[in-house]
Amino acid sequence: MNINATLIGELIAFLVFVIACMKWVWPPIIGAIETRQQKIADGLAASDRAEQDLRLAQENAKKQLIEAKAQGAALIDQAKKREAQIIEEAAVKAQAEREKILAQAKAEVEAERIRAKEDLRKQVAALAVAGAERILQREIDEAAHSDILEKLVAEL
Amino acid sequence: MASGAELTSKEYITHHLTNWSVGEGFWTWHVDTLGWSILTGLIFLFSFRAVAKKANAGVPTKWQCAVEMVVEFVNDTVKSTFHGKSAVIAPLALTIFVWVFLMNLMDLIPVDFIPYSAQLIGGAMGYDPAHVYMKVVPTTDLNMTIALALGVFILMIGYSIKIKGVGGFIKELTTQPFNTPWLYWFNFILEIVALLAKPLSLALRLFGNLYAGELIFILIALLGVWQLPLHFPWAMFHILVITLQAFIFMVLTVVYLSMAHEKH
Numbered sequence: 442m443n444i445n446a447t448l449i450g451e452l453i454a455f456l457v458f459v460i461a462c463m464k465w466v467w468p469p470i471i472g473a474i475e476t477r478q479q480k481i482a483d484g485l486a487a488s489d490r491a492e493q494d495l496r497l498a499q500e501n502a503k504k505q506l507i508e509a510k511a512q513g514a515a516l517i518d519q520a521k522k523r524e525a526q527i528i529e530e531a532a533v534k535a536q537a538e539r540e541k542i543l544a545q546a547k548a549e550v551e552a553e554r555i556r557a558k559e560d561l562r563k564q565v566a567a568l569a570v571a572g573a574e575r576i577l578q579r580e581i582d583e584a585a586h587s588d589i590l591e592k593l594v595a596e597l
Numbered sequence: 598m599a600s601g602a603e604l605t606s607k608e609y610i611t612h613h614l615t616n617w618s619v620g621e622g623f624w625t626w627h628v629d630t631l632g633w634s635i636l637t638g639l640i641f642l643f644s645f646r647a648v649a650k651k652a653n654a655g656v657p658t659k660w661q662c663a664v665e666m667v668v669e670f671v672n673d674t675v676k677s678t679f680h681g682k683s684a685v686i687a688p689l690a691l692t693i694f695v696w697v698f699l700m701n702l703m704d705l706i707p708v709d710f711i712p713y714s715a716q717l718i719g720g721a722m723g724y725d726p727a728h729v730y731m732k733v734v735p736t737t738d739l740n741m742t743i744a745l746a747l748g749v750f751i752l753m754i755g756y757s758i759k760i761k762g763v764g765g766f767i768k769e770l771t772t773q774p775f776n777t778p779w780l781y782w783f784n785f786i787l788e789i790v791a792l793l794a795k796p797l798s799l800a801l802r803l804f805g806n807l808y809a810g811e812l813i814f815i816l817i818a819l820l821g822v823w824q825l826p827l828h829f830p831w832a833m834f835h836i837l838v839i840t841l842q843a844f845i846f847m848v849l850t851v852v853y854l855s856m857a858h859e860k861h
Contacts, residue, residue, distance in 0.1 A: 444740060445625040447616075451634060451735075451744030458638045459685075459692045459748075466642065467688035469649035470668045476654035 566594045606819055613708060613815050615730045616738060617715075627738055634735035637699035641692070667695065674848060679855040686854055689752070693745065694847040700735045701807055701839030705832055708814045736807040736842075739800070746800035749850050753795070756857040765860070795853050799846060806842050810835050 570590065604612070616627040648664040657665060671691045679686055712731040719729030735741045757766045770788040771781040814835075817827045 443625070444743065445623050445627070446620065447625070447627040447630055447738065447740035448744045448747070450626065450631050451741050452748055454631070454635050454638060455692075455744055455748045458642060458696060459689050461642050462645070462692040463685060463688040466645045466649050467668075467691060469652040470645070470665060471672060471687070473652035473654050473657075474665055474669060474672075477657075480654055 562594055562597050565597050566590060569593060609819065610812075610815055612727075612730065613712065614732065614737075614812075616732050617730045627732075627740060629730070629732050630735045630738040630741055633703060633733055634696075634700055634741055637703070637735070638696050641695045641699055645695070667691070671847065675851050678848070678851045679858070681855070681858045683854075683858075685752070686851060689854075690847045690851050693749075693850055694843050697736060697745070697803065697846050698840060698843035700741070701843060703734045704737075704807060704811055704814065704835060704839060706733060707828075708811070708818050734807060734811055736803055737811045739804050742800040742804040743796075745803070745846070746796035749799060749853060750796035753792075753853050753857045756854060760858050761860055795849075799849055799853075803842055803846055806838060810838055 617629040619626045619628055644660075645664055648661045651658075652661065668691060671694055672687055675687045675690050711733045712729075715731040716726040716729045720726040732738065754766075757769070761769060770792070771785050773784060774787070775784055813831060814828070817824045817831060820827065
């Protein structure tokens with residue numbers, strides 16, 4: 442157990458090992474560890490953020506779905522109303538058309554009737570004159586008796 | 598007891614506790630201590646350097662994981678004790694921890710394995726096998742542990758002077774605990790004792806634990822067949838001791854150096 446030159450040798454070895462460790466071993470390893478720790482921390486933060494984003498997106502989607510449903514329902518309501526309106530309008534129009542056609546027909550019938558009456562009256566007048574001529578067997582002064590005839594015709 | 602029945606127990610133990618020495622007087626070199634400590638140091642440096650070269654922040658390989666666990670463990674220990682900024686202390690702590698651990702680990706190799714192999718090789722090379730000595734655990738050599746503690750001590754003094762200045766360091770040694778000029782000489786004696794106790798306790802603690810452990814391994818090896826059931830529990834217990842001693846040496850180094858950094 443004597444102290445001797447070995448001590449000096451070991452002291453030098455110790456010094457060399459520590460310097461070598463300080464220069465070539467420690468910095469790269471601790472650097473890699475710290476970089477990886479940073480990366481892991483970043484990754485965890487990113488996953489947290491992504492989770493929050495996902496939740497937000499889901500909420501958004503739900504909201505949009507409800508909105509779309511409401512919009513769809515409103516559209517259907519509107520369409521139904523429009524349908525009823527169109528049917529009503531068509532009915533009104535058809536009624537008006539019907540009345541117009543009916544009135545036209547009535548007017549035509551009336552005109553026909555008036556014309557026929559006129560014809561009939563004229564023929565009756567001629568017939569009456571002819572009948573009277575024959576009954577009297579003589580010439581009747583048409584001019585003198587025209588007022589009577591007129592009255593007769595008017596009575597028809 | 599591999600070296601044969603011609604050795605007595607005392608001779609066997611002495612043989613195991615003698616270093617392979619070259620040189621005379623102070624200039625004696627313990628070739629085995631130097632060789633095994635430098636070998637284990639190189640194993641540490643190269644295995645860790647292999648990771649450092651390929652270190653990246655991606656998915657680590659298994660060996661990289663293992664090395665990083667050690668590095669992070671040392672880094673956490675240093676950070677929890679030492680609050681200043683220093684590029685030296687953390688690598689120093691890592692070197693001490695792993696190097697001392699590996700040197701202590703040599704203790705778990707069966708006590709006769711390497712010395713007996715050395716005797717065979719020495720004998721084959723024409724030396725007298727009885728005079729081929731091989732002590733494989735460098736930390737059971739006081740030269741080794743004192744060298745480590747002395748390295749730490751030099752750093753302590755260096756940092757004290759760097760942080761506090763020569764005047765500040767001298768003031769720290771003389772003005773406490775009794776802050777009266779009459780008692781400065783007394784303070785100085787107390788503080789010098791406290792200062793010197795730090796490296797001395799570092800060196801002697803490691804040496805004592807490992808020397809005792811090694812001695813018990815040798816004694817167990819003397820028991821013949823009975824060494825088998827005894828060797829195993831002692832080796833298991835020793836795994837704890839060698840790790841703990843490496844850890845204590847590292848932690849105390851960091852504590853002493855952070856004390857040197859503090860201003861009072």
